[in-house]
Amino acid sequence: MQIYDKLTKPILEVNYLRAENVTRYRVIIRYFLLEYEKINYWLHKEDIYEMMKELEEFQDYTMDQCQQDLQSLVDWGNLTAYQDSQKVKTIEDFKNRKYRYQLSEYTVEIERMTLRLENLTIEGASLEPTLIERIYQHLLQLDQIKQKEPVDIHGWLQYLMNDFIRLNQNYQDYIKTLNSAKAEELMKTTEFLVFKDKLISYLRTFVKTMQETGTLIALQLENLSLDDLTKIFEQATDYEMSIPRIDVELNKEDVYENFKGKWQSFHYWFVGREGTNEMDRLNDITNEIIRKITRYAQQIAEMNNRGSNRKEQYDYLAKIFMKCKDINEAHCLSAYVFGVADCLHLNHIQPQMTENIHQGVYEESPSSISFDSHSRVIRKKSIRTPAKDYSLERKMQQLELEQALENRRQKMNALICDGVIDFKSLPIIDAITRKTLLQWLSKGLSQADKISKTDDGDEYMINQDNATEDCIVHCEDGHFMMPAFQIVFKEKKNEQ
Numbered sequence: 001m002q003i004y005d006k007l008t009k010p011i012l013e014v015n016y017l018r019a020e021n022v023t024r025y026r027v028i029i030r031y032f033l034l035e036y037e038k039i040n041y042w043l044h045k046e047d048i049y050e051m052m053k054e055l056e057e058f059q060d061y062t063m064d065q066c067q068q069d070l071q072s073l074v075d076w077g078n079l080t081a082y083q084d085s086q087k088v089k090t091i092e093d094f095k096n097r098k099y100r101y102q103l104s105e106y107t108v109e110i111e112r113m114t115l116r117l118e119n120l121t122i123e124g125a126s127l128e129p130t131l132i133e134r135i136y137q138h139l140l141q142l143d144q145i146k147q148k149e150p151v152d153i154h155g156w157l158q159y160l161m162n163d164f165i166r167l168n169q170n171y172q173d174y175i176k177t178l179n180s181a182k183a184e185e186l187m188k189t190t191e192f193l194v195f196k197d198k199l200i201s202y203l204r205t206f207v208k209t210m211q212e213t214g215t216l217i218a219l220q221l222e223n224l225s226l227d228d229l230t231k232i233f234e235q236a237t238d239y240e241m242s243i244p245r246i247d248v249e250l251n252k253e254d255v256y257e258n259f260k261g262k263w264q265s266f267h268y269w270f271v272g273r274e275g276t277n278e279m280d281r282l283n284d285i286t287n288e289i290i291r292k293i294t295r296y297a298q299q300i301a302e303m304n305n306r307g308s309n310r311k312e313q314y315d316y317l318a319k320i321f322m323k324c325k326d327i328n329e330a331h332c333l334s335a336y337v338f339g340v341a342d343c344l345h346l347n348h349i350q351p352q353m354t355e356n357i358h359q360g361v362y363e364e365s366p367s368s369i370s371f372d373s374h375s376r377v378i379r380k381k382s383i384r385t386p387a388k389d390y391s392l393e394r395k396m397q398q399l400e401l402e403q404a405l406e407n408r409r410q411k412m413n414a415l416i417c418d419g420v421i422d423f424k425s426l427p428i429i430d431a432i433t434r435k436t437l438l439q440w441l442s443k444g445l446s447q448a449d450k451i452s453k454t455d456d457g458d459e460y461m462i463n464q465d466n467a468t469e470d471c472i473v474h475c476e477d478g479h480f481m482m483p484a485f486q487i488v489f490k491e492k493k494n495e496q
Helices: 012-017 022-037 045-053 063-076 091-096 105-118 129-140 150-178 181-187 190-194 196-223 226-242 252-270 278-306 310-322 327-338 391-415 431-445
Strands: 079-083 099-103 420-422 451-453 459-463 470-475 478-483 486-489
Touching: 012 022, 012 063, 012 105, 022 045, 022 063, 022 099, 022 105, 045 063, 045 099, 063 079, 063 099, 099 105, 129 150, 129 196, 150 226, 150 252, 150 278, 181 278, 190 278, 196 252, 196 278, 226 252, 252 278, 310 327, 391 431, 431 451, 431 459, 431 470, 431 486
Parallel strands: none
Antiparallel strands: 079 099, 420 486, 451 459, 459 486, 470 478
16 A cells, blocks of 8 residues: 555545535535536526525525635635636626636535435345346456457456446345344334245345356356456556546556456455355355244244134133033043143153053053162162273273274375375275375365375375366265375385
């Protein structure tokens, strides 16, 4: 980051947004902007005064106030004043100095920003699958674009980056609205059930398009060569530098780094780095929102159904209870409807000798239980037993473990050919050997220099020269596809 004059100096043009008479200033600037959009750039003091007097809030507005407001806006740099000498007919008219006023470029952008801020809640954000499809179509044109003139390359790159910026901003704003406190409260209301299905369908449509087209975009980005990208950035930079500008000096290196930085952000969004990208993160966030919406909808439906038809059910049960002959029959019906209040628990029942579900408890064979005496006089004698010696068992376990380690070591050494384990040339291996190889591979790839050591202290390096190729590793319990890595040992290992 570089510090320059325009970065550190105050922006006086924003003073009209917070000055004492901010109400009058903002109305005047907004009127200037509306006329500016109509290509009516120049306005007179009388035009502003008539506009203000038409508003109910400014019926007491005077011409002197209008002159003071316009002068303040000129001093802050919001308006540019030019003396209108075309209609001057007398010396008195020239001394009065009738001016025409025009919005400055800074003020146009500032007022447009306030318009966007005012319309944030009205316009809202959205998830547009067409943006992803349009980005993919732009990337497919790369082979034809790189052969064209710098103006075409610059336009193509600008359209691509604008679509990407719009996609990124829209998804962040839309997800933020769904995770807001207001949305949480709405999801818990009954009215939310009306458009729940529509919202879920909208999210799933976007996720489906993103998964299909986003994957194609990632493949296109991975296949792009660095030379082609460098040529595109240079051509776009040359055209940007060739545009004539007044009072603005561009640094060619800064313009080039700007294009390059935007492209890196674009690449990271779809391809990612260190195994994560923004596309997968958006997929997870969207799925979590869908689960939350479904959970809230289920809770609302359960709450609504909890009290439905209960009155009719209770009335029907009351009529049945009224038909009981006595209180005992009513107790039996109560146990059947509401469950048994107190029940006996039968323990120590022997396993059933038959699968007959109609067999009762009394038909089971009896079982006996021995109880110890709780009397202080009669105590059970404790029998002391010597501690067992498990040294032999431990020794046998140690020998078995050492034998297993030796067998695994021999299997691993058998896979080494000229100091290299080539995943592309592996024979059929078992699950333990596969797990060990993948552990070595993971340890090596996690290091910056791709060098690590085995449990026996043997140093090795991961060779990624053929990582772009795929190979199939055959195992006893299945087969899987992986990049054709090589594990190269520092010193040649001989089979034992």
